[in-house]
Amino acid sequence: ETGVTQSPTHLIKTRGQQVTLRCSSQSGHNTVSWYQQALGQGPQFIFQYYREEENGRGNFPPRFSGLQFPNYSSELNVNALELDDSALYLCASSLLAGTETQYFGPGTRLLVL
Amino acid sequence: AQSVSQHNHHVILSEAASLELGCNYSYGGTVNLFWYVQYPGQHLQLLLKYFSGDPLVKGIKGFEAEFIKSKFSFNLRKPSVQWSDTAEYFCAVNAVIQGAQKLVFGQGTRLTINP
Numbered sequence A: 001e002t003g004v005t006q007s008p009t010h011l012i013k014t015r016g017q018q019v020t021l022r023c024s025s026q027s028g029h030n031t032v033s034w035y036q037q038a039l040g041q042g043p044q045f046i047f048q049y050y051r052e053e054e055n056g057r058g059n060f061p062p063r064f065s066g067l068q069f070p071n072y073s074s075e076l077n078v079n080a081l082e083l084d085d086s087a088l089y090l091c092a093s094s095l096l097a098g099t100e101t102q103y104f105g106p107g108t109r110l111l112v113l
Numbered sequence B: 001a002q003s004v005s006q007h008n009h010h011v012i013l014s015e016a017a018s019l020e021l022g023c024n025y026s027y028g029g030t031v032n033l034f035w036y037v038q039y040p041g042q043h044l045q046l047l048l049k050y051f052s053g054d055p056l057v058k059g060i061k062g063f064e065a066e067f068i069k070s071k072f073s074f075n076l077r078k079p080s081v082q083w084s085d086t087a088e089y090f091c092a093v094n095a096v097i098q099g100a101q102k103l104v105f106g107q108g109t110r111l112t113i114n115p
Helices: none
Strands: A005-007 A010-013 A019-024 A031-037 A044-050 A053-057 A064-068 A074-078 A087-094 A108-112 B003-005 B010-014 B019-021 B024-026 B032-038 B045-050 B056-058 B064-068 B073-078 B087-097 B100-105 B109-114
Touching (some): A005 A087, A010 A019, A019 A087, A019 A108, A031 B100, A044 B100, A053 B100, A074 A087, B003 B100, B010 B019, B019 B109, B024 B073, B032 B073, B045 B056, B045 B064, B045 B073
Parallel strands (some): A010 A108, B010 B109
Antiparallel strands (some): A005 A019, A019 A074, A031 A044, A031 A087, B003 B024, B019 B073, B032 B045, B032 B087, B056 B064, B064 B073, B087 B100, B087 B109
């Protein structure tokens, strides 16, 4: 039902490397939010993109960056990977950048060695 | 700062037992509240949501939740659980910060239903 897709499903990187995760939003949704879910924890908000602009950011360092494209798909980039970056990265799309329900993708599981 | 607390980390029940999962939030503005469920190997799915109106909200699969503003609570209930309800349950509050709809999640409650 959600229509939100993410790639890749799994990824293994080593410390110091860079990674790009991708997300396609549900049809008609123009807002994409990214979350990090560490093992045993709830998702934590990284940032949101609305109409190709960053529209709010959580407590994550600048080495976490993103893009949104004209078709509203999005990328999450993480530079200088650290061991603690190992987590499930979730993308969620919503209709508007306001009080709308967010629909989640299956996530990308990143392991940093 | 906005926060969500889920009182139970792991709940184990037998089939047909009644369920109540606690959720309390801390947020000073107008709240929108959600319960999401994550079945094993699947993505987060919306169970139910409260935006306004009747504080008793009904969701999918027989779940309901009650918003009690005075207690800053949004507890999830189901009168009779099934084995298929085994999953991780997350309560979340929608905080709008600088125009961004930021979902603040609790740490989750793992629910195990024994057949």
